[in-house]
Amino acid sequence: NAGVTQTPKFRVLKTGQSMTLLCAQDMNHEYMYWYRQDPGMGLRLIHYSVGEGTTAKGEVPDGYNVSRLKKQNFLLGLESAAPSQTSVYFCASKSRLAETYEQYFGPGTRLTVT
Amino acid sequence: LAKTTQPISMDSYEGQEVNITCSHNNIATNDYITWYQQFPSQGPRFIIQGYKTKVTNEVASLFIPADRKSSTLSLPRVSLSDTAVYYCLVGAPIYSSASKIIFGSGTRLSIRP
Numbered sequence: 001n002a003g004v005t006q007t008p009k010f011r012v013l014k015t016g017q018s019m020t021l022l023c024a025q026d027m028n029h030e031y032m033y034w035y036r037q038d039p040g041m042g043l044r045l046i047h048y049s050v051g052e053g054t055t056a057k058g059e060v061p062d063g064y065n066v067s068r069l070k071k072q073n074f075l076l077g078l079e080s081a082a083p084s085q086t087s088v089y090f091c092a093s094k095s096r097l098a099e100t101y102e103q104y105f106g107p108g109t110r111l112t113v114t
Numbered sequence: 115l116a117k118t119t120q121p122i123s124m125d126s127y128e129g130q131e132v133n134i135t136c137s138h139n140n141i142a143t144n145d146y147i148t149w150y151q152q153f154p155s156q157g158p159r160f161i162i163q164g165y166k167t168k169v170t171n172e173v174a175s176l177f178i179p180a181d182r183k184s185s186t187l188s189l190p191r192v193s194l195s196d197t198a199v200y201y202c203l204v205g206a207p208i209y210s211s212a213s214k215i216i217f218g219s220g221t222r223l224s225i226r227p
Contacts, residue, residue, distance in 0.1 A: 004157075033215065042201065042219040043158065059216065090157045094215070101148040101207045101215060105157025 001026050004106035006091050012112045013081040021076040021109050023091030030096035032074040033058075033103065034066060036087040043090065049074055050096070081113045118202045123222040132189045134221050136202030139183050144206040147178060147185045152199045152220070161200075162187070163207075189223075197225045 007022040023032065030051050035043040035058075045058030049068040063085060065077045074093075078085060088110050092103040119137040126132045138147065146165050150158040151173075162169055164176040164185070175188040189196055199220040 035217070042199075043217040045214065045216055048214060056214070058214065092157065099207055100160065100163045101146065101203055101205060102160040102163075103158070103215060105159070108155070108157055 003027065004091055004093055004104050006089075006106035006109050008109060009107065010110050012114065013078075014114055015082060017081050018077070018079050019081065019111075020078075021089055021091075021111075023074045023076070023093075023106060024072055025074075025091075025093040025104070026072060027093060027095070027104065028071070029093035029104070030071070031094040032068065033092040033094075034064070034074065034076045035090045035092065036060065036085075037090060037108075038087050046076065046089075081111075083113045085111065086113045087111060118204055118218050120200075120202050120218065120221045122219065123224070125224045125226065126192055127226050128193055129191055132192050132196070132223065132225075134187045134189075134200055134202075134223065135184055136187070136204075137184045138202070138204045141182050141204055142206065145182075145204050146207055147176065147182075148203040148205075148207075149174070149176065149187045150201040150203065150217070152201065154198075158201060158217070192223075192225050194225050194227065196223065198223060 004025045033048045034046040047066040049055045052071045055066045067075045091106040094103045148163040149161045152158040162176045169176045177186045201220040
């Protein structure tokens, strides 16, 4: 099993450009998450999904959109990138039936907006 | 979700036992306490979870007093490789609220030779 994978690993955007980050998991997990982590800070939840076709806002959703068309994929979109969105983005997944809070994280995407 | 408070940073030396305490005064009856570890440039990794008393695995121990308003993550005989950020989370894993998992700022642990 590959676990949770993220594409791309690195990206540099200019202000106003758009892009989509892809997260894929092969563990058949119902829940998926997008977090951002700024230097020296903790993780902040952007959006999450409890199942195919459903998404919900987290702590910092502004400037981002998400889609969960397939159970195994969770996409994070930036329609008009801003320097404030420079960050490392982590995707995670969790089984709905798990009796622990164990989330499985991807390796992260380092995004720089100039 | 119960709010948690933990120290911003801690320092220790190789071979020492490190205890990181987390306060969660408004923990609910169904809530569990969960700890994650994050190494630089990596996503967080689940370490341990407990409900009451003591839980131990190959990585750490988790001590939870009877009132459950705090908990202590104990790392025995730390090494340089234990340098990481440690996050304390409180919530009920198998209820609907488990879908929204919030990480705080964590405790930055630095281990010195």
